[in-house]
Amino acid sequence: MEQAQKEKEALISGSEAIAVACKLADVDVITAYPIRPYDTVMQYVAKLVANGELDCEFIVAESEHSQFEIVKHASAAGARVFCGSSGVGWMYAFEALTVTPALRIPLVAMVGNRALDDPGAFGVEHNDALAVRDLGWLLVWVDTAQEALDTALIAYRVAEDRRVFLPCAIACDGAFLTHSQALVKIPPQEWVKAFLPPYNRGDLLLHPDNPITVAPQVNEDWLMELRKHNDEAMKRAKTVVIPEAYREFERIFNRSYGNPFFEEYQTDDADVVLVGMGTLSMPVKVAIRQMRREGKKVGFVRLRWFRPFPAEELAEVLGRYRAVGVIDRDYSFGAPHVSGVVATEVRAALYPHPSRPPVLGFICGLGGREVTVPDVRRMSDLLFEAAAGRAVPLTTWVGIRE
Amino acid sequence: MDAVETALPTQQLEQIKGVKKAPLEEYFTSGHRTCQGCESALVMKLMVKAAGPRTIVLGSTGCMYVANTTYYSTSWVVPWMHTQLGSSGSAGLGTAAALRVLMRKGKIKEEPINVIAFCGDGGGADMGLSAISAALTHPQYNFLILLYDNESYANTDIQLSGLTPYGAHTTFSPPGKMKRLLHTRWKKNVAGMLAAGHPECRYVATVCASYAVDFMNRVRKALSIGGPTFIHSLDPCPKGWDYDPMLSHELGELAVETGVWPLYEVENGVLKLYGRTKAIAEKRARRKPVREYLIRQGRFAHFTDDDIDYFQAKVDEMWEKWLIPGVIPFRKELEQDRPPV
Numbered sequence: 001m002e003q004a005q006k007e008k009e010a011l012i013s014g015s016e017a018i019a020v021a022c023k024l025a026d027v028d029v030i031t032a033y034p035i036r037p038y039d040t041v042m043q044y045v046a047k048l049v050a051n052g053e054l055d056c057e058f059i060v061a062e063s064e065h066s067q068f069e070i071v072k073h074a075s076a077a078g079a080r081v082f083c084g085s086s087g088v089g090w091m092y093a094f095e096a097l098t099v100t101p102a103l104r105i106p107l108v109a110m111v112g113n114r115a116l117d118d119p120g121a122f123g124v125e126h127n128d129a130l131a132v133r134d135l136g137w138l139l140v141w142v143d144t145a146q147e148a149l150d151t152a153l154i155a156y157r158v159a160e161d162r163r164v165f166l167p168c169a170i171a172c173d174g175a176f177l178t179h180s181q182a183l184v185k186i187p188p189q190e191w192v193k194a195f196l197p198p199y200n201r202g203d204l205l206l207h208p209d210n211p212i213t214v215a216p217q218v219n220e221d222w223l224m225e226l227r228k229h230n231d232e233a234m235k236r237a238k239t240v241v242i243p244e245a246y247r248e249f250e251r252i253f254n255r256s257y258g259n260p261f262f263e264e265y266q267t268d269d270a271d272v273v274l275v276g277m278g279t280l281s282m283p284v285k286v287a288i289r290q291m292r293r294e295g296k297k298v299g300f301v302r303l304r305w306f307r308p309f310p311a312e313e314l315a316e317v318l319g320r321y322r323a324v325g326v327i328d329r330d331y332s333f334g335a336p337h338v339s340g341v342v343a344t345e346v347r348a349a350l351y352p353h354p355s356r357p358p359v360l361g362f363i364c365g366l367g368g369r370e371v372t373v374p375d376v377r378r379m380s381d382l383l384f385e386a387a388a389g390r391a392v393p394l395t396t397w398v399g400i401r402e
Numbered sequence: 403m404d405a406v407e408t409a410l411p412t413q414q415l416e417q418i419k420g421v422k423k424a425p426l427e428e429y430f431t432s433g434h435r436t437c438q439g440c441e442s443a444l445v446m447k448l449m450v451k452a453a454g455p456r457t458i459v460l461g462s463t464g465c466m467y468v469a470n471t472t473y474y475s476t477s478w479v480v481p482w483m484h485t486q487l488g489s490s491g492s493a494g495l496g497t498a499a500a501l502r503v504l505m506r507k508g509k510i511k512e513e514p515i516n517v518i519a520f521c522g523d524g525g526g527a528d529m530g531l532s533a534i535s536a537a538l539t540h541p542q543y544n545f546l547i548l549l550y551d552n553e554s555y556a557n558t559d560i561q562l563s564g565l566t567p568y569g570a571h572t573t574f575s576p577p578g579k580m581k582r583l584l585h586t587r588w589k590k591n592v593a594g595m596l597a598a599g600h601p602e603c604r605y606v607a608t609v610c611a612s613y614a615v616d617f618m619n620r621v622r623k624a625l626s627i628g629g630p631t632f633i634h635s636l637d638p639c640p641k642g643w644d645y646d647p648m649l650s651h652e653l654g655e656l657a658v659e660t661g662v663w664p665l666y667e668v669e670n671g672v673l674k675l676y677g678r679t680k681a682i683a684e685k686r687a688r689r690k691p692v693r694e695y696l697i698r699q700g701r702f703a704h705f706t707d708d709d710i711d712y713f714q715a716k717v718d719e720m721w722e723k724w725l726i727p728g729v730i731p732f733r734k735e736l737e738q739d740r741p742p743v
Contacts, residue, residue, distance in 0.1 A: 028503045029496065055507065057499040061492070062536035069489040069533070073460065073496030076483055078504055095486050198509075206481045206497070208456045208515060215484035216471035 005188035012184050014177035017145040018110050018170065019044035020184075021152030023054045024192040028079035028199075031059045031067040035089035036122050037174035038112030042084070064089045068096035068107075075105045076206045076214060080156065080199040083107060086174060087114030090128045100167045101136030101230060103215055104204065106159035107167040108152065113278070113329075114174045115367040123368010124173040126277065126330035130306070130341050136230045138168035138237060139307040141277040143263075145182045148172055150255065151304075153196060157245045160199045164237045166230070171306075173329075175368060176279040187253055195252045238308035261310035263302040264317065266292065270299030272383035273318065275346055276327035277303045280364075280371045284327070287376035298380045303342070311349035318346070319355040322387035325379050327362045327371070337361065337394040358386045361395040375399045410502055412544050413456065413514040415622035421615050425451055434470040434477040439647025441637040441654060442466055442522075442550045444611045449518065449548055450480060452618035453625055457516040460485050460493040462530065464522035465557035466550060487525045491533030494519035494545035494630070502543060516625045517545035523565035524555045526634075527592050534632070538600040541629045546621070549592065549632070552639035560642040564590050567662075568716070568741075569709055570701045572642070577704035586741055588716065593634040594729055597668040605631040607667035612654030616677055620667060627669070636663045644700025656695040659687075661717050664728030673726060683727055692717050708742040 012020065018041050022030065030049075032042035048054040057074075061067035064085050071081035085093060090111055100107055115125035129139060138159060142148045148170065155168040172178050206214060218226065246260040257263075265281070266288055267273055274284055281302045288298050301317060303310075318324050328340020335344055343361030350356050362379045365371040375398045386392045418424050429450040436443035446466055450457060457480045461467045467484055470477045485493035498517045505512040521530050526549035534547055554572050555561040562572040562585050571577055575585035597606035605627045607620045617635070624631035638653040640646070645653060657663035658678045665679040674680075681687035692714045696702040705713075725732045 028507070028509075029499050031496075055503075057503045059495065059499060059540070062532050065486075065488065066492040066495075066533045066536060069486060069492035070496035070499065073483065073485065073493045074500035077458070077497050077500035078510065079500035096489070099486065206458055206483055207510070208458065208481060211479060211481045213471055213476035213478055213482045216473045216476055217468050218473040222473050 005190055007185040007187050009183050009185055011181050012145060013040065013179055013181050014142070014145040014148045014172050015040035015112070015179070016044045017149035017184050018152050018172070019048060020186055021149045022082050023048050024187065024189060025080065025153060025156050025196055027054070027056050027082045029057045029059070029071055029074035030082045031061050031070045033061045033064050033067045033085070033089065035064070035086045036112070037114060037178040038084045038086040038089070038110055040178055041110050041112070064093035065096055068093040068100065071107055072096060072100055072103065072105050075107055076103065076201070078199065078201045078205050078207070080160070081107050082109070084110035084112065086112040087128050088117045091116065091131065094131070097132050097137070098135050099215070102226070104165035104233070105167055106165050106199070108155045108159055109167065109169045111169050111171045112174045112178045113171050121367035123175060124278070124329060125366050125368070126171065126341070129169055129171040130330050132169065133307055133341070136166055136234065137307060138166050138305070139171065140168065140305050141171045141303065142177065143279055143281050143302060145177065145180070145184045148177065149184055149186070150249065150253070153192060154245050154249055157196050157248075158237060158241050161241045162200070162202060164233050164241050166233055166237065171278065173279040185255070191252050195248060234308050238310070242305065242308070259313070261303070261305045261313055263304065265300040265302070267299035267301065267317065269297055270321060271297045272323040272325065272380065272387050273299040273301055273321050274325045274327060274376070274379060274383070275301045275303065275318070275342065276329070277306065277342065278329065280327060280329065283371045283373050284376050287373040287380070290373065291377065291380060296380065296384070298383070309345055309349065314346065315349045315353040318350060319353045319357065321357050323358050323360065323383040325360045325362055325383045327364050327379065329365050331363055331366065339395045343395070360386055360392060362398050363395065364398040369399060372399065410505065410544055411514050412626050412628045413454070413516060415452070415454070415626050417619045417622060418452070418615055424615065424618065425454070427451070427455070429455060429457070429479040430477055431479060432477060433472070433475040435472065436465070436469045437641050437647070439640040439650040441611050441639065441650045442552055443469070445550045445635050445637055446470065446520070448611055448614055448617050449520070449621050452621040453516045453518060455480060456513065457518060458483070458497055460490065460497060460517070460519040462490040462493065462519070462521040462525040463487040464525055465552075466520065466522065468557050485519065488529035489533055490519040490521035490525055490530050490547050491535070491537030494547055495537040495540060495543055498543035498545040514544070518548060519545060520548040520550055522556070523549065523551040523553060524563045526551070527564040527590050535596065535599065538596060538603040538630045538632060541602040543630060544628055546624045546631045546633065548621070549634045550637050551635060552637045552642055554639070554642040556639050556642045565592070568713060569705060571704060572701070582704060583709070591731060593632065594731065596632050598730070601671070602629065603632060604629050604670050605667070607633050608663065608665055609633055609635045610654045610658055610663060610665065611635060611637065612651045612658070613665070613677055616665070623667070623669065642701070645698055649698060653695070653698060656690065656698070659690045660692045660695045661689045661721050661728060662692060662695060666729050673729060679728065689721065706742070712742050
C-alpha cells in the first residue's frame with residue numbers, strides 16, 4: 001500500500017477509539033441509549049456528529065430493545081450500522097439480539113462489559129456479552145484502545161462479508177478499557193477505504209426495486225436448514241474470512257496481530273499457562289514477568305475471538321503444557337465443575353486432543369474487582385500443584401473475602 | 403445549519419374519489435391463510451393498494467405476520483419484513499432513517515419511498531407503545547405506523563390485550579361461576595393519546611375498513627403529509643369476536659354507528675370528525691344503541707342487561723361529557739365510575 005499519508009497518534013479511551021472507527025468506517029445509522037460504561041462511546045459519536053466529522057443518522061432511542069431493532073431494520077435497508085450496550089441494557093435488547101443473526105444482519109456492536117443487576121455494579125463482568133454466545137453472534141474481546149479501534153474495522157469487514165453476514169459484538173471491559181486513555185494510532189481514511197469495501201446487501205436488500213419478503217414463518221419445514229446456513233456462515237468466518245481480514249489488515253496498516261484468534265505471551269518454554277480474555281492481561285503479564293525472574297515458567301494465552309471459538313488451534317497450543325488455568329470474569333451457575341463459561345469451553349476444546357492437561361478454573365475480578373498480581377501468583381501456584389499431580393479443586397474463587 | 407432538519411419529499415398520493423376510481427393493482431394478493439371474513443386482511447390489502455408499489459411494509463408479530471407470510475408463499479408484492487412484536491415504531495424509524503441517509507450520501511437513488519410499519523393491538527397498545535411513541539417524535543423521518551386492532555391477541559388463541567373491550571370473553575377472561583366478568587378494564591384511547599402527546603406528529607387518524615374509500619384516503623394523507631404518522635384501525639375478527647364471518651362489514655359499521663368507534667383525524671393539530679361519526683356529532687344521524695353491536699358477538703354472550711347498560715353509559719359519557727365527543731377524554735368534573743358488580 002502506498003503510504004502517502006501517515007497515521008496520527010492520539011491519547012484516547014477505548015470507547016473513543018471505537019467512535020473513531022465508526023467515523024473511519026463511514027457508518028450510516030447509529031442508535032444510542034444510555035447505560036454505563038458503554039454509553040461513553042455514544043458521547044464521542046454524538047460529538048463527531050455535532051462537529052460534522054461523521055455524517056450519519058444518530059438516533060437516540062427510548063430503550064435498548066428499540067435501539068437494536070432500529071439498526072436491524074436500517075441494516076436490512078442497506079445502511080452500515082453501529083449500536084451497543086452494557087449489562088442489563090444488553091439483556092433488555094435480548095429479543096432483538098436473537099433475531100439479528102437469524103436475519104443475517106451484519107450489525108457491529110460494542111458491549112462495555114458490565115455486571116448484571118441485581119445487585120447493581122458498574123464494573124466489568126463478561127456474563128452480558130457471553131449471554132449471546134449461542135445465538136450466532138461473532139464475539140471478540142479486546143485488550144487495548146488500539147486493539148478496539150483496529151478490531152472495530154476488522155469487525156465490519158468480517159460481519160459484512162457476504163460469506164458471513166452475521167452481527168459482531170466487540171467486548172470491551174468496562175472502566176478498564178472503556179474509560180482508560182492510551183496512545184492510539186489512527187489510520188488515515190484512505191487506508192480504511194482500501195481495507196473496508198462498502199456494505200453491499202445484494203439481493204437481500206429491502207427496497208421496492210427488490211421486493212423480497214424477509215423473515216416469513218418457516219415452522220418445522222425450514223428452520224433446521226436455516227440454522228445450518230448460519231452455522232456454515234460461522235464456520236466460514238473462522239476458517240476463511242477472519243484470517244483473510246487480519247492478513248489484509250496487516251498488509252494495509254502494517255500492524256500485525258499474529259494469530260487472529262488469540263495472543264500468546266511467554267508460552268514458548270512455559271510449564272503452565274493461564275488463559276483469559278480482555279484487560280486482565282495487564283496484571284497477568286506483570287505477574288508473569290515477576291515469576292519468570294524467580295524461575296517459574298508461566299505463560300499466558302489471551303483469547304480474542306470467543307465466537308467462532310478457535311478450538312483446534314487452542315487445543316494444539318494448550319495441549320503442550322502440564323497444567324492450564326482459565327481465568328473467568330464471569331460465572332455459570334451450576335455449570336460442569338461449577339465453573340465459568342470460558343473454562344467449560346476450554347475443557348471441551350481440549351477433550352479430543354491426545355494430550356489433555358488438567359484444566360483449572362479461576363473465578364476472579366467479578367463486578368470490576370481488581371485482578372491483582374498476588375491473585376495471579378496464587379493461581380499459578382495452584383497450577384504448579386496440579387502439574388505436580390497433587391489434588392487441587394477444579395474451580396477456585398480467587399481474591400474473594402473469606 | 404438548519405435548526406430543524408426537514409423531512410425528505412414524500413409521494414403526493416391523490417385522494418381517491420369514489421370506489422370506482424380506486425387503483426386496480428393489488429400488492430397484497432393470494433397466498434395468505436387468514437380466516438374467513440378477516441377484516442385485518444382487508445386492511446392490509448387496502449393499506450398497500452392505497453400506498454402503491456414504491457412502498458416497504460414492515461409487519462410486527464401477530465396474525466397478520468403468521469397468516470400472511472408462510473415461507474415460499476408470501477402474499478406481499480411489495481418488499482416486506484418481519485419485526486418483533488413490540489417494534490413497529492423502531493422498524494419504521496430504522497427503515498426510514500436508512501433510506502434518508504443512503505439517499506443523502508448518494509448510495510441509493512433519491513426518490514420518495516413509503517414506509518409502513520403495522521402492528522396489532524398487542525404490539526401497538528401494549529408492549530410496542532413506547533417504541534411507537536418515541537418514533538412519532540422524529541419529524542425528519544417519513545413513515546406510517548398502522549395499528550390494526552382486532553381487540554385481542556388473535557394469533558395465539560384470543561387472549562385479552564390492552565384494547566379488548568370491557569367485559570369481553572377471551573381465553574384470558576372467560577366468564578366463570580365466581581367471576582362473571584374477569585376483564586373489567588376499559589379500552590385504551592391510543593389514537594387520542596398519541597395525537598395529544600406528540601405535537602410533531604402531523605397526522606393521526608382512526609379508520610374502519612367497512613368504509614374502504616375513506617380508509618384508503620386516510621392512508622394516502624398519512625403517507626403524503628411527511629414525517630411520522632399514525633393510523634388506528636378497528637378490525638372486526640370473526641374468530642375472536644365470535645360471529646358469522648359474513649357480518650364483518652356490518653360489525654365495523656355498527657362499531658361506528660353506535661359510537662363505540664368514532665372516526666376522526668388530526669391533521670397538523672386540527673381535529674376533524676368524518677364520515678358517520680361526523681353525522682352523529684352534527685345530529686344528522688342517530689347514535690344506535692350499543693346493544694345492537696354487542697348482541698351480535700359471542701364474546702359478549704354472558705352480558706346481562708346491567709352490563710349492557712354500563713357499556714352504554716360509558717359510551718354515552720364519551721359522547722356527552724368528553725371535551726371533544728369520543729376523542730378527548732378530559733372533563734371539568736370527575737364523576738364516580740360504578741361498574742355493575
